[in-house]
Amino acid sequence: MTLLPEKTEKKLGLVIDLDTCVGCHACVVSCKGWNTENYGAPLSDENAFGAEPVGSFLNRIHSYEVTPADKPAHLVHFPKSCLHCENAPCVTVCPTGASYKRVEDGIVLVNESDCIGCGLCAWACPYGAREMDPIEKVMKKCTLCVDRIYNENLPKEDQVPSCVRTCPAGARHFGDLGDPNSDVSILVEERGGTDLMPEQGTLPVNKYLPPRPKNQMDSTDILAPYLEPIANEPDGFFKWLDKTLDGI
Amino acid sequence: MHPAPSVIIFTTLSGLGFGLLAFLCLGYPSMGGLVAFVFFAIGFGLAIGGLLSSTFHLGHPERAIKAFSQWKSSWLSREAWLSLFALVLSGIYALGRIFFDIDLAIIGLLSAIFCIATVFATSMIYAQLKTVPRWNSGATPIAFLVFSIAGGALLSGQISVALPLLALAGVIQILSWILGDKAFTQSGTNLATATQLTLNPSEVRSFEAPHTGTNYLLQEFVYKVGRKHSSKLRIMGSILAFGMPIIFLSLPFSHFIALLAVITHIAGMFIIRWLFFAQAEHVVGLYYGKR
Known part of the structure; x- marks a missing residue:
C-alpha cells in the first residue's frame, strides 16, 4: 500500500560527509555494478559507446563552488542518492502500490513487477533520486543495497551498501538514524548534519555533514610578504659597500 | 517539465470530453x-481518446489495471476510478437518451458530478x-475545472453559458x-x-554536473525549448482558446461559425x-544549475 507507515522500527540511511568526499565517483561505479548484477532489473545504458550515452544510475556526484563574501571560494563534491524520506512524496503518488516504504527499516523500495512506468514518483521527488530505466521502463532507485545489508552470505564488512563499502575517503556512513545512540546519529549530532530542502517537508532520513570551517589566515597568500619589491635603503656594512661601489 | 504529446492530448481532450458529457447528462441540450447519439459519441470519443492517449506515456501499459x-x-x-464511474454512468444515461428517449435524471446528475470530479482528480495530479x-497551487484545479466546463458548454451549444465561462476562463x-x-521564487527552494x-x-x-551527457532527469524535468517564445504563445493561446470563440459565439448563430468556435478553442x-x-520548472533542475 502506498500509504506511508506512521512509524518505522528503524530508520536506515546514509550520512554523507561533504568535508571528506573527494569527488572520485567510485561510489557511482560500485553502485551501478552491484545494482546491475543483483536485485531488480539491471541498470541499463543506451548508446553506451556512442556520441550521446544515456543510462540509469542510483547515485550521482555533483560539484558545487561556494564563494562566501568574506572567504576564498571552495569546491564541494556532493553525492546524491535516495534520501529514504520519512514523508516520502514519491510513495503516496504511486497509483499501483509499486512504491512503498518498509515498516521494519524505513527503506523506500519499488516492486518492479507492479511498476507501470508512469514516472509520477520521479515528478514528486525533489532530489532527482528516481530514474526511469531506459530499457526496462520501470522506475529505478537506491535500495540501500537491501540485498547486501541483510545478506548473511557476505562477510560482515560487506554487509553495508556498496557505495559505503567502496568509498576510499570514508565519506559515506551507513546506520540506523532512528537510534539516537548509533554511530551515525552521534556523527550527525557532532557535525551538525542537515536535511536537504527541508522546506519541501519530506523529512529525509539521509543527512549531510557540512564542510568543516577552513583555517582563517590574515593574508590570502603567505608568500606575499617575501615578494614585496626591496626598495629599502641598505644600512650598516651594506650601506658602506653600496656607497663605495657607487664611488668607483 | 517535458511536454509529452500524450499527456497534453490526454489532459486537453479528456477535459473537454468530460465537460461535454457533464452538460449532456444534465440534459443540455x-x-x-440520432442527435443524442452524435453528441454522446463526440463526448465519449474525446474522453476515452484522451484517457487512451495517457497510456502511451506509460513504460508498461499492460499493467495499467494495477493503477486502480x-x-x-x-x-x-x-482519477482512474472516477473516470470509470463517469464513463459507465454517462453510458447508461446516454443509452436511455438514444434508444428510449428518456431522461434518467438522477443517473444524469451523478454522471455529471463524476465527470467534473474526474477533471478535478486530473488537476490534482499536478497541483x-x-x-x-x-x-x-489552488489555481491549477480551478483552471482545469473552468476550462473543462467552459469547453463543455461550448461543445454542447449552450451559448449563453459558454460566453461568460469562456471569458472567466481567460481571466x-x-x-x-x-x-x-x-x-x-516564492516557493523558497533554491540551490x-x-x-x-x-x-x-x-x-x-x-x-x-555529475555526468557529461544527459539523463532521465534532465530530459524529463529540464525542458527549455520554446520558453523564449512563451509570451507570444500565451497571447496566441488566449486569443484562440477564449477570444475568438467569444467573438464567433457573439455573431448570429450558424453551425459553421459554431464549428469555427470549437476548432479555435481546441487549438x-x-x-x-x-x-x-x-513552462513548469521542477526543483531538481536546481541541482544541475538549471531551471
Missing part, C-alpha cells in the same frame, strides 16, 4: 435518437506536486500565469536550501496546455 489499487493515497489512482511550484488563465511566474552549503543562494553555483487549449508543461 435535451435531445434523443491505490485510491487511498494517489490522485492518479482516484499536489510541491516539486513544481508553478503547479502547486483565470491570465491570473494563473501572473501567479505562476512568481511561484518558483542554498538544496545543498545546505550556504544560506545565500548567490554564493553557490553548480561547478560540474488554443493545446497551446495553453503545452505551455502548462513547458
Whole structure:
C-alpha cells in the first residue's frame, strides 16, 4: 500500500560527509555494478559507446563552488542518492502500490513487477533520486543495497551498501538514524548534519555533514610578504659597500 | 517539465470530453435518437481518446489495471476510478437518451458530478506536486475545472453559458500565469536550501554536473525549448482558446461559425496546455544549475 507507515522500527540511511568526499565517483561505479548484477532489473545504458550515452544510475556526484563574501571560494563534491524520506512524496503518488516504504527499516523500495512506468514518483521527488530505466521502463532507485545489508552470505564488512563499502575517503556512513545512540546519529549530532530542502517537508532520513570551517589566515597568500619589491635603503656594512661601489 | 504529446492530448481532450458529457447528462441540450447519439459519441470519443492517449506515456501499459489499487493515497489512482464511474454512468444515461428517449435524471446528475470530479482528480495530479511550484497551487484545479466546463458548454451549444465561462476562463488563465511566474521564487527552494552549503543562494553555483551527457532527469524535468517564445504563445493561446470563440459565439448563430468556435478553442487549449508543461520548472533542475 502506498500509504506511508506512521512509524518505522528503524530508520536506515546514509550520512554523507561533504568535508571528506573527494569527488572520485567510485561510489557511482560500485553502485551501478552491484545494482546491475543483483536485485531488480539491471541498470541499463543506451548508446553506451556512442556520441550521446544515456543510462540509469542510483547515485550521482555533483560539484558545487561556494564563494562566501568574506572567504576564498571552495569546491564541494556532493553525492546524491535516495534520501529514504520519512514523508516520502514519491510513495503516496504511486497509483499501483509499486512504491512503498518498509515498516521494519524505513527503506523506500519499488516492486518492479507492479511498476507501470508512469514516472509520477520521479515528478514528486525533489532530489532527482528516481530514474526511469531506459530499457526496462520501470522506475529505478537506491535500495540501500537491501540485498547486501541483510545478506548473511557476505562477510560482515560487506554487509553495508556498496557505495559505503567502496568509498576510499570514508565519506559515506551507513546506520540506523532512528537510534539516537548509533554511530551515525552521534556523527550527525557532532557535525551538525542537515536535511536537504527541508522546506519541501519530506523529512529525509539521509543527512549531510557540512564542510568543516577552513583555517582563517590574515593574508590570502603567505608568500606575499617575501615578494614585496626591496626598495629599502641598505644600512650598516651594506650601506658602506653600496656607497663605495657607487664611488668607483 | 517535458511536454509529452500524450499527456497534453490526454489532459486537453479528456477535459473537454468530460465537460461535454457533464452538460449532456444534465440534459443540455435535451435531445434523443440520432442527435443524442452524435453528441454522446463526440463526448465519449474525446474522453476515452484522451484517457487512451495517457497510456502511451506509460513504460508498461499492460499493467495499467494495477493503477486502480491505490485510491487511498494517489490522485492518479482516484482519477482512474472516477473516470470509470463517469464513463459507465454517462453510458447508461446516454443509452436511455438514444434508444428510449428518456431522461434518467438522477443517473444524469451523478454522471455529471463524476465527470467534473474526474477533471478535478486530473488537476490534482499536478497541483499536489510541491516539486513544481508553478503547479502547486489552488489555481491549477480551478483552471482545469473552468476550462473543462467552459469547453463543455461550448461543445454542447449552450451559448449563453459558454460566453461568460469562456471569458472567466481567460481571466483565470491570465491570473494563473501572473501567479505562476512568481511561484518558483516564492516557493523558497533554491540551490542554498538544496545543498545546505550556504544560506545565500548567490554564493553557490553548480561547478560540474555529475555526468557529461544527459539523463532521465534532465530530459524529463529540464525542458527549455520554446520558453523564449512563451509570451507570444500565451497571447496566441488566449486569443484562440477564449477570444475568438467569444467573438464567433457573439455573431448570429450558424453551425459553421459554431464549428469555427470549437476548432479555435481546441487549438488554443493545446497551446495553453503545452505551455502548462513547458513552462513548469521542477526543483531538481536546481541541482544541475538549471531551471
